[in-house]
Structures are given as C-alpha cells and as structure tokens.
Amino acid sequence: MTTYLLKGVSLLGRDRTDLLLADGRITDASTAGAEVIDADGLVALPGLVDLHTHLREPGREDAETVESGSRAAALGGYTAVCAMANTEPVADTAGVVEQVWRLGRAAGLVDVQPVGAVTVGLGGEQLAELGAMAGSAARVRIFSDDGHCVADPRVMRRALEYVKAFDGVIAQHAEEPRLTVGAQMHEGSVSVRLGLAGWPAVAEEAIVARDALLAGHVGARLHVCHVSTAGSVEILRWAKRSGVRVTAEVTPHHLLLTDASAESYDPVFKVNPPLRTAEDIAALRAALADGTIDAVATDHAPHAVEDKECEWDYARPGMLGLETALSIVYQNGGLDWDQIAERMSRTPARIAGLADHGRDPVPGAPANLTLVDPQARWRVDPTALASGSRNTPYAGMALPGRVVHTFLRGEPTVFEGKATR
Template sequence: MSAYLITNVSVVGGPPTDLLIRDGVVAEVADNLSAPDATVVDGTGLVALPGLVDLHTHLREPGREDAETVESGSRAAALGGYTAVCAMANTSPVADTAGVVEQVWRLGREAGLVDVQPIGAVTVGLAGERLAELGAMADSAARVRIFSDDGHCVADPKLMRRALEYVKAFDGIIAQHAEEPRLTEGAQMHEGEVSTRLGLIGWPAVAEEAIIARDVLLAEHVGSRLHVCHVSTAGSVEVLRQAKARGVRVTAEVTPHHLLLTDERAETYDPVFKVNPPLRTAADIAALHAALADGVIDIIATDHAPHAVEDKECEWAYARPGMLGLETALSIALDVLGPEWDLIAERMSRTPARIAGLTGHGVDPAPGVPANLTVVDPAARRTIEPAELASRSRNTPYARMTLPGRIVATFLRGEPTVLDGKAVK
C-alpha cells in the first residue's frame, strides 16, 4: 500500500504536527517525521479530521440512475470529506429485502470511494402496511442495522411499535421520517406567514412534533433505539430535550439546509428550495443551532437528495422535494458553527459512526487507527457552481453562493480518494 506524509497539519484543531499514513493506518503522529518512501502532502494551515460519516444519503440506485448512482454519489461524498455514507431505502425496487441491500452494498464496495452502508426499509414497499424482512436484511452480507421508510412516515403506531420491538433483538435502530400525513396532505411549504402570503398549502410544525412525541413514548415503552431524521422545528427540539432527560434511547439529526435556509426562500417559487420537511423560520433555525451545540440534536446529516432535471425544473407544485448536500455539508457547518473543530468532528464523524456502528470510522487520527480521514483548508472560500459538482444532479440550493472551507484530501483506509481537491478516480 502507498504511504503518505501530511506535514505541519492541525489534527482536529490542535497544534501543527506531522501525520504519517502507512499500510492503511495512521502510523505516526509527531513533529518532524521523515519517510523517504512517502508521498508528501503539505498540511500548512490545514486541519485533519476523522473522515465524515453521513447517516442520511439518497444514492437512487437501483432504479433512478439518471439522478444518481452509487458510484457518482460516492464520488460526491469523498469530495465532501466523507469516508462512509448510509444509503436510504427509497430506491426502485425498494431496499426492503436482503437481495436489494446486498446489491447496494456490493456497488459501494466496487466503487471503492466511501464505505456504503445500506439502510433497510421498515415496511414492504415503503407502504406502511406490513413489516419488511428486517431480520433477513440484518443477517445479510450488508449487516443492516438501521431501518427507515424515509420519504414516508411509519404512521401506524401499532406497526411502529412492532418495528421497534423487532429490531431490539439485535440492537437495531428505526429512523423515522416524522410527518403526520393527515396534517400535511397537499402541503407545499412551511405553514406560516410566508405560505399565507404566497397562497401555498402549509406543512405545519405540529405534524412533525406530534409524531416525534408519539415515537419517543413508544421507544421508551419498548426500550428500543429510535433515530429522528431531519429535525426542523423548535417544538421538535423541546420534545427531544425532554425525552433525553428521561433517558429515552433517542438520537436525532439536522440537515445543513435546515441550519441555514428559511422559508422565505420560497418567495422566488424556485423549486430547488422545495424540501421535505420544508424550510422553516429563523426562530426554528436558532433553536436548531442551540440544540446542535448542546447535544439535544446529535448529528448533522445531509439528506442528500439528487433529482433529475425534469423532476426539479418545473412548477413548484409538481417538483419533487429534496436538495443536494454531500459536497457542501462541511462548508455549511463551518459557516454555521465556525471553526469549532472538535464539535464538527463530534457531530459529523464520531457520533454518526457510533450510531451506525461503523467500526473504523469516526476515530480521530492517532497511531494505529484506520486512516479514514479528511484534510480541510478552513481559510479557502469557494463559489458553488452546479456544473462542477460530482453528483449526476444539479439541485443544489447553494448555487453561486460563496462558502467557507475546501476539502483538500480524503483518505479511505489509507488510500486517497481525493487529493488536491480532486477525485483520484
């Protein structure tokens, strides 16, 4: 295997030092290292972080390879500093059997750019009527441990209870898309002042909060693990805060776009800003920032949702919800949190790796640990050009925005997937 010596680099915000990668692991971290056989990467002014881990990625394959493939999504992830992503189940066919999750897992291994861990569906066909093959997916080569109908809520409380009970046997997790469907029928954006002014049907905050409140009670009753996808409201934060104070086994994520963008973006009627759950208010964003800082919200997850041109460049009412996120997530985190490197490492690497049970990921660079890491230039600023993104889709809400930070290098088990800001393969 190749050897790489990153010189004068800050490890998770610490003082500059040298970092030697050899045989797939971090061999040494010390000052003034010498390795004549190693490729030298000048790390002056750069920060080395544990490779980022995304708990919420849509890779679209199988079925919608026009929007994204496992390979193109993996490349986007590597360019965003990720070494592992969890692929959501809403493919076509749905990842509700051992065969489909193994297909996604193998495609990830063939691409070799990030570790792709499939998430299995909770219900057959995401229809919310009967449980999918949870045990078979857990026992498959993909070793699925997280199950989600993301894009759809497991609305039936009896079915949700059964799912929580089932996965408890192998310490699995149910990841819920919290949306009471009877309260969001026909909804187009956040219900509030802006939706009233624009004449668009609103998606009320209580539709999210009610499901989270129900599910934390179910998880508490069963004693199982619950994960809440893309939390977006101040009320949801308070429900989670109370649940955690009682010791409920619940974790939660927030997306970059819910940390930065408000419902006022809908005033342009540009469908790139249509997402589910919808963009909320400035007050919601403030509550999400505080919850991320104090740990009520555990992680940042991208909800990377690529869409083909015909599904986005159309009238708002007919556009599919979703935004790209993998290649810009760290920049948004820097914009929102500032250079709080330990907090960024915790929310974007250590904790998501721990939740997903991804051994070897989410570990700070240190002698003997797998060399899954990313190197960031925090002083760089870049203007987002959709045509330059690695994703097959172009539905980024940050087009032509100038954001902080640039991924200089990403290493997966000691081999570079990104060098000098460019994909290696």
C-alpha cells in the same frame, strides 16, 4: 500500498503534527519511503459520516448513481454514507441492500452502508425482513422508510421492538401524513401569502413525541431524521432527560435557509421537511451545539432536471448536500473543529455502528480522514458538482472551508480537491 506522510496538519484544528498513513491505518512507524504531502495548516478531521444519503440507485440512475454519489461524498469529506432505502425497487430485502453495498465497494470512494426499509415497499403496513437485511453482507443496522413516515403507531412499536434483537435502530421520517395532505412548504405567513399548502410544524412534533414515548416504553433505539422545528428540539430535550434512547440529526439546509426562500417559487428550495423559520434555525443551532441534536446529516437528495424545473406543486422535494455540508456547517453551525468532528463523524459513526469510522486520526486508528483548508473560500457552481444532479440551493454562494484531501483506508479518494477515481 503507498505510505503517505501528511506534514503539518492541524489535528482537529489544534496542534500541528505529522500523520503517517500505512497499511490502511495511521501509524507511528518509520516515515522512510513515505510519499510526503505538504498539508501545512490543513485541518485533519476523522472522515465524515453521513447518516442520510439518497444515492437513487437502483431506479433513478439519471439522477444519481452509487458511484456519482460516492464521488460527491468523498469530495465533501465523507468516508462513509448511509444510503437510504427509497430506491426502485425499494431496499426492503437482503438482495437489494447487498446490491447497493456491492456497488459501493466497487465504486471504492466511500463506504456505502445501506439503510433497510422498515416496511415492505415503504408501504407502512407490513414489516420488511429486517433480520435478513441485518444478517446480509450489508449488515444493515439502520432501518428507515425515509420519504414516508412509519405512521401507524402499532407498526412503529413493533419495528422498534423487533430490531432490538440485533441492536438496530429505526430512523423515523417524522411526518404525520394526515396533517400534511398536499403540503408544499412550512405552514406560516409565507405559505399563506404564496398560496402553497402548509406543512405545519406540529405534523413533525406529534410524531417525534409519539415515537419518543414508544421508544421509551419498549426500551428501543429511535433516531429522528432531519429535525426541523424548535418544538421537536424541546421534545427531544425532554426525551433525553427522561432516559429515552433517542438520537437526532439536522440537515445543513435547516441550519441556514428559511421558508422565505420559497418566495421565488423556485422548486430547488422545495424539501421535506420544509425549510422553516429563523426561530427554528436558532433553536436547531443551539440544539446542535448542546448535543440535543446529535448529528448533522445531509439528506442529500438528487433530482433530475425535469423533476425540479417545473411548477412548485409538481416538483419533487429534496436538495443536494454532500459537497456543501461541511462548508455550511463550518459557516453556520457555531461549532469548532472538534465539535464538527463530533457531529459529522464520531457520533454518526456510532449511531450507524460503523466501527472503522468516526475515529480521530491518531496512531492506531483506521486511516479514514479528511483534510480541510479552513482559509479557502469556494463558489458553488451547480455544473461543477460531482453529483449526477444539479439541485443545490447554494448556487452562486461563496462558502468557507474546502476539502483538499480525503483518505479511505489509507488511500486518497480525493487528492488536491479532485476525486482520484
């Protein structure tokens, strides 16, 4: 194993120091024989952890594979991603989650931690074999029907209770389906003008409130996926103050883009939950800063060209996120590097139960880290992305902050801005 000496890194954007990477860890042993990397002024962060990634394999390998998604993740500064369960077949058995986990190991670019489905086939009715997935080689701890809401309150209650046995957490896609029948975009003045069916904020907030009450009642852990409204933030604030064990994530796109993007009718801006208003963005940024929202998660959702280059109503919802998340958060999150590390690495690692991730790159810690050039700007070129898809909403934008190197267990997965495999 090669030993690397990273010279002159700025640890979490603060003190200059050298980092020695040996045997998969950061050490303070002798630097003799180490390969020296000039990292002068690069910000060293614990490798980023994404709680919410769609890798599409198995089933839609034309949009993304575990390998292409892993590469995109590494280039975005990630060392671990949680792969959502809405694959074909659905990751609702030990067999499927183990397959995804093994594909991740084989790709070797990030740790791919499978998320298990809550219900069989994401159908919302019968619990999947949660215990079998937890006990599998994939050691699943996060369960989610993401893409669908676990809408039945009784099923949700049972799921929350059941996973207490193995310290699991239910990650809820909060969307009351009866309030979003046919919904295409945020319900507001833009949807009225565009004649696109509205997805009202209350459809999210009603479920967040219900689930917070349920989680409090049964003493279980709840994680709220992709919070998108100011109202949800208020409910989360109340729930946390009341002692409910709830965590929440926000996506980079919900921190930046508004429903006005839909005016082009370009489905690259169609996403679920939909892009909201400037007031929602302000509330989400404030909540991320004060910790009401615990983590940034990408909801990286690759889609094949034909699923996006079509009528808005017919397009699939979702946008790419892994390769742009750090830059978007750096530009728009109002966070310093230490806070970025907290929201994009330490806290998500804790939520996902990934002990080797989310640890600051100091001697003794596993060498899972990323190095960012805070001065560099780069232009988003959809054709240059490593993802198997092109549906980034940031095409043509010049973004600050570029991932230069990423290390997974002491080995570079990204070196000088290029994936190593």
